[in-house]
Amino acid sequence: MGMSAIRPKPDLLDSDYREALAAYVAYGGEALLARGYELGRKALADGRSIPELVGVHSRALRTLASDDRGPREPGLLIDSAETFLAETLSPFEMTHRGYRDSLIAWRHINEMLEQEVRRIAHALHDDSGQLLVSVHLQLAALAREIPAAAPKIQECQQVLDQAEQQLRHLSHELRPMVLDDLGWLAAIEFLAAAVSGRTRIPVDVRSSITQRLPAPVETALYRVVQEALTNAARHSKASRIGIEIDQELDSLRCLISDDGVGFEVESCVRRGGLGLRGMRERLGALGGTLHIVSAPGQGAQIRFNLPLGR
Known part of the structure; x- marks a missing residue:
């Protein structure tokens, strides 16, 4: 039939x-x-x-x-x-x-958040630093007045030194002053050196462009690289991490790659893990796009584009 x-x-x-x-x-x-x-x-x-x-x-x-x-x-x-x-x-x-x-509203929110983060970071670095210096001076004067208490006062000064280091580190994590003073490339190189120093994973930064970019682009570029680099350092078990940045016409292109354990992209995207949602939203507010390539045992590549004319 x-x-x-x-x-x-x-x-x-x-x-x-x-x-x-x-x-x-x-x-x-x-x-x-x-x-x-x-x-x-x-x-x-x-x-x-x-x-x-x-x-x-x-x-x-x-x-x-x-x-x-x-x-x-x-x-x-x-x-x-x-x-x-x-x-x-x-x-x-x-x-x-x-x-x-x-997108316009989200971009405005991001800019307001960055301004507030910058204010808090500077307050931690400058105002808290001045207070700690004042406490150090008071303790030094107290040690001269009461020599018998000098050992205990020295212990207090050591704790204050640790607190000062923690505040300086927190200030940098919130908003590195080098980003405002020297620009995105110096900030990313400083970030890469810090991550490499903590994890002993070599982080290679290569860029074909060095000029300053519009402030919103610099901030988005730094934040997305910071998130991707932190994820790679924490989860990838990589022996090497690379950051490549170049320009194609009116767009900035960035690739963060590692030779680590990799992950299932679809399941990670569904869960919103590894800060992917935040990266997409930050890039999307400026008209950028994010693309992720990874698989278990095959490392990971995070690519994104950012228009420079916005």
Whole structure:
């Protein structure tokens, strides 16, 4: 017994769109035009793309143009179809506008957070440092007045020295002054040297560009590299980590790679682990993109692009 060919299930969007377009072309009116908006909103909710909708529109238009019952005047068909398509695509335009506004708001939030972090970091470094110096002077005077207490006072001074080192380290982690004073490249090189010193993992930094960048780009670049480098140092068990930065047209490209144990990218992305969500959001606020390549036993590569013109 012969087997009949399996035909693909017809796309309901095609038929619904064709019927709605034909009705609008024939009768016009806001009520029938609103049907285009509803079709567009449903297509957006179903994950359809603009090219898909344009394809649906093109097929419907060809069908109407070849139908003897359609309008005799081609100009009327084209004008009406253009209006209907614009209405169908309007939910996509509004979504894009909302996304753009969200990016602007997120960029503003990031800038405000960085300003507050900078203020706290400077307060820790400068104000706390001055207070500790004052305490050191008071303890030194007390040791001269009460020689018998000198050993205990010396122990207190050693604890103060440790506190000062911790505050200096915390200040640098929050916002390294070298980023503001000398720029992104010096800050990343300083960060790489610090991570390498703590972990004994060689970290190689290579860059084909050295000039200062717009402040938001420098901050985003440093923060994403900081997160990726920290993750590699903590989890990768790598013997070497590399950071490569270059420029392609109006975009900055960065690659952070290691030869460590690797990880399952999809499961990590689903969990939002390794700070990936924060990196994507920080880059996305400036129009950047993040791409991760890794597998168990094959190391990891984190690539991202940042537009320089923003």
